[in-house]
Amino acid sequence: MCAETISPHRHDVLLVIDVQNDFCPGGALAVPQGDAVVPVINRLAAGFEHVVVTQDWHTPGHESFASSHPGHDPFSEITVAYGRQTLWPDHCVQDTNGAALHAGLALPGAELIIRKGFRREIDSYSAFFENDRKTPTGLGGYLRERGFQRLFCVGLALDFCVRFSAEDARKQGFETIVVESACRGINLEGSLNAALQSMRQAGVTLMQDAVLA
Numbered sequence: 263m264c265a266e267t268i269s270p271h272r273h274d275v276l277l278v279i280d281v282q283n284d285f286c287p288g289g290a291l292a293v294p295q296g297d298a299v300v301p302v303i304n305r306l307a308a309g310f311e312h313v314v315v316t317q318d319w320h321t322p323g324h325e326s327f328a329s330s331h332p333g334h335d336p337f338s339e340i341t342v343a344y345g346r347q348t349l350w351p352d353h354c355v356q357d358t359n360g361a362a363l364h365a366g367l368a369l370p371g372a373e374l375i376i377r378k379g380f381r382r383e384i385d386s387y388s389a390f391f392e393n394d395r396k397t398p399t400g401l402g403g404y405l406r407e408r409g410f411q412r413l414f415c416v417g418l419a420l421d422f423c424v425r426f427s428a429e430d431a432r433k434q435g436f437e438t439i440v441v442e443s444a445c446r447g448i449n450l451e452g453s454l455n456a457a458l459q460s461m462r463q464a465g466v467t468l469m470q471d472a473v474l475a
């Protein structure tokens with residue numbers, strides 16, 4: 263893997279997406295090697311003045327859970343009010359251990375934790391807009407008001423929450439970089455390749471690996 267050197271400056275933010283127990287091995291919606299991102303993110307975070315964290319934060323009985331739709335299996339799709347929605351195993355239920363950030367994350371200076379997916383009827387992959395693509399989380403306004411210009415996105419899962427967050431960040435006018443070595447994907451029916459292609463098309467910069475200068 264070819265590592266690029268980065269020197270974060272004061273208008274840069276490291277956006278750490280959904281590094282939660284349920285997305286790590288042993289969790290309810292485990293991403294293969296999900297926990298491998300933890301030391302990579304910790305190393306990167308040490309070089310950033312500004313770190314923002316997201317947390318998937320669902321109600322019990324959330325609409326995105328297969329268990330809320332009798333007869334439908336996890337990883338199948340249904341149509342809901344806002345369009346197609348993949349159904350997931352119950353995960354990241356508010357205030358449970360599965361929803362907690364991975365204990366190995368060392369982000370003492372994180373300035374904001376933004377929670378998403380907390381409305382029972384709407385899922386939210388993106389850190390900016392929920393899956394109806396209309397309901398804002400407020401993150402765009404926060405980042406603009408703070409004068410940030412460039413976002414480095416890392417975390418889980420590369421083909422869902424990282425992808426949609428990065429694409430929305432770009433649409434919101436932020437220069438957006440995804441560091442792949444600090445992400446892992448679920449890869450549901452080719453979703454990993456689709457995500458990489460879609461992010462490139464959206465103007466997101468993909469870095470295979472990054473080390474601090």
Ligand code: VGL
Binds near residue numbers: 350421422
């Ligand atoms: C995620 C599926 C469901 C993610 C969250 O963090 O990528 N994926 N909820």
Ligand code: ZN
Binds near residue numbers: 350379
């Ligand atoms: Zn979720």
